[in-house]
Amino acid sequence: METKFIALTVNGKKYEFLSGSDSIVGIVPWNETLSDTLRQRLDLTGSKEACGEGACGCCTVLVDNRAVSSCMTLTSDCNGKEIITIEGLEDPVTGELDPLQQAFIDYYAFQCGFCTPGIIMAAKGLLIKNPHPTEEEVKDALSGNQCRCISQYHVIDAVMHVSKQISI
């Protein structure tokens, strides 16, 4: 079996996996998605998997500060990358929430909350690229995130609140 090591940094922690072509316990197969690695191997179940085909955004995480669907990303393609999940947004020492997380609480920007981690990470990806997006830009950036409870109106208010802050 052909194998190689993959090094990932997830929420500031370094991991190294042996990755290979076969599905053997302990080896990350080539075709394992980042979503599976995060949820099943690292027990980081904050990001959700709902469609598994890149259409709902529930599984969104940051890879090198870009928001991606982790269900459509292969772990074996993430060698050397830095990954941030919803669990990595709050300050690990003080427990202080990221301004986006706080805004989602203050603006009641969720109902069931199943879509919320993905939406927050997609919004985070946008704000890293563009700290002061317009409402149109927010809607555009989130158009790949599904929320069937219909929290969109409140989500936009929450993200715009952060967008209007001087610095994030």
Next chain:
Amino acid sequence: MEKKPYRHIGVNRPRIDAREIVTGKAIFLDDFKMKEMLQAKVLRSPYPHAKITRIDISKAEVLPGIHAVLTHKNLPKDVQKWRLGNPPLIPVLTDTVHYVGDAVALVAADSVEIALEACDLIEVEYEQLEPVYYTQDAVKPDAVQIYPELPGNIVPEIEMVGEKMLTHLVRGDVDKALEEADYVEEGVYEYKKFASPMATEPPGVIMWMDKGIVKAYATTQAPEVYNMTLNMRTGMKVETKTFNVGGSFGNKSIMQTTSAYALALAVATGRPVKMYLTKSEQLLIHDMRIGCYMDCKIGLKDGIVTAVKGKWYLDAGALNDLGHVQIAVGMGEMQVALGKCKNWDMDAKVVVTNHVQTGSVRGFGGQEVKSTLMPLVMRAVAKANIDPVEFCINNFSETGDGWYWRDSQWYTAREQEYKHCMRSSAEKFGWSESWKGWNKPTRVEGNKVYGVGVSMHGNADVGEDNCEAYVRLESSGYVYLHNSIPEAGTGQRSNLRKYVAEVLDIEVEHVIVVEPSTENSPWDLGPAGSRSTLTTGHAVTVAAEDARKQLLEGAAKNIFHCPFEELETTDGMIYHRDNPENKVPWIAAFEHFGLTITGVGTYYSDYSKSNFGIYFSEVEVDLETGITKLVRVLVGSDVGQIIDPATLEMQVHGGFGAAAADSGLLEESVLDEYTGRLLTGNLIDYKWRTFDEFPPFDMVIEEGQPEISRFKAIGFGEISGAPGPASMMMAISNAIGKEFCEYPAHPRAILKALGKA
């Protein structure tokens, strides 16, 4: 009546689980694992109607990691006795499949991958049978018979919760009223596109047997309904727990096939079995919104509907769940909306077809009624040239009117005053400026025509079903609320603690709502039909009042030596009304260390009051392309007393989800009649509204303070989108200048109506 100022009621409070939600720590079913847990998958039929002539599981059974492969030939003995459907008549697996996606074999394995591999190794040969997809065809005398248990493809009537469900509504003399009417309109209206409520979290269960009792973790919003219906089908005692539920909209309450299949595998393997649907399975085989067509005649006299006569057929697809209850509630809702009509003859039936199974969904029967009956009614209103808002004002039920509700009993309406809300909603929408008359556009801009529409709805299920709650006081000042309502997005667990905190005058953080589990809490149907604001809210309030009384009695006896009615409690301290400075902590009222005080609250079902919603929409239709867009929406209601402004507002927005309002413009499951397959098995092919497509949304929420309970609150969320589709049909008709009614209004239908396709 004057609105009272409250400490918590009517004030936004962060959700109990807010921090967990935004940090990803909230647990949903798929985030949880049990020891020894197996994964289940289903081999599904590629044909809509077929006989299995040969099935060979020998290769699948020997695959390493496989623990059970069940077919109609080797079901465990007990499972052979279970029956699905409602009434439960249909065996779990047979040698016949009844829709594309029907179960052929059930597999439990160490992993999802192994289970899927096993499914591939099962060899099946089928003999295809003729399918029937439409109710009109299914009820013909020579139609194909789908199940031997359901002659004529008609599902027999049912009793549930001790009630005979209303399926035939007869009142007054309908023929005479039709004769005397100024306008009589007749027509067939359909609402049958099996839209998918599509909660973001797919449906799923983990089930196992524990000392003869079925234990479940389920993505249900209503654990007691889940237990009750599974018990009805299997005869087994069921106890259910829930994690956070990722949206439900009524649609994940029961999950009848998924649950029965997982349980069959749990029985066969003696291990916990998880069955979690993929998004594609959710879109192809999970319970859709029920289809229907209505063949009806109505009479209008002096602007009032005075006669309704017709037939209403509901298409349950291949398996009925709560079709009769949807009929029964829908029948009641017709009378709520057309509250002045005294002459009725409506007959309804539930029919099976070779279409995907259906189930309960937000809007439950009422949305189906409003989407079929209201366009016909409005045709008469148009002939009479009456403003539709005036029609709503003059026809919606008022105090003293009444209805036969789902239990076939008569209820005289009380505290039913919504005219003010209708007028203020119309005013805020700018109806009088936008409404130019029937089939007249509001404005025309080149190829784009604009039109406005309105529809209304009301549901007396706000008072449905009995329930109980316990409120347990600890001497520490903390309070436990025992109720099994899960958090499925409505915020109701957090809202219920506000009732308790308000009665006991403590911080909401001092109320602990026990984990949602039917073992830990008394019976409650759960949040359905917007019931829990009034019903559970009442039970919880009474339980808190009972506990408060016991607490003050203890303090009066032990310390204050006065009638307990003269005592008050605030923030865990007790004092005499005339001397608030002299206060003692709760613990002083407890005679024995460690013992607690439990208050019990009960609500008895009562259908004599409905909620109300009016839905205004403005659409833009492109006459070249037929593309229709929502320009703006206004929803109006009087909710009595707001419990939590933010969650109420979001429930109103929620009318766009759940295959509710958007079944008017874009949501549908597309059936390929040649193969019997749905073509909408993913989130690209199934159309839904994305973030960048939401129109400006306005609301009018009044707080009329009806005398229905201490806090006077009426639930609203369930119906918020239900009048939407009919409102949009009217808006399109006005925009394009002719009557239009096809759900959803996709460009092809519009162009056809315009004579361009």
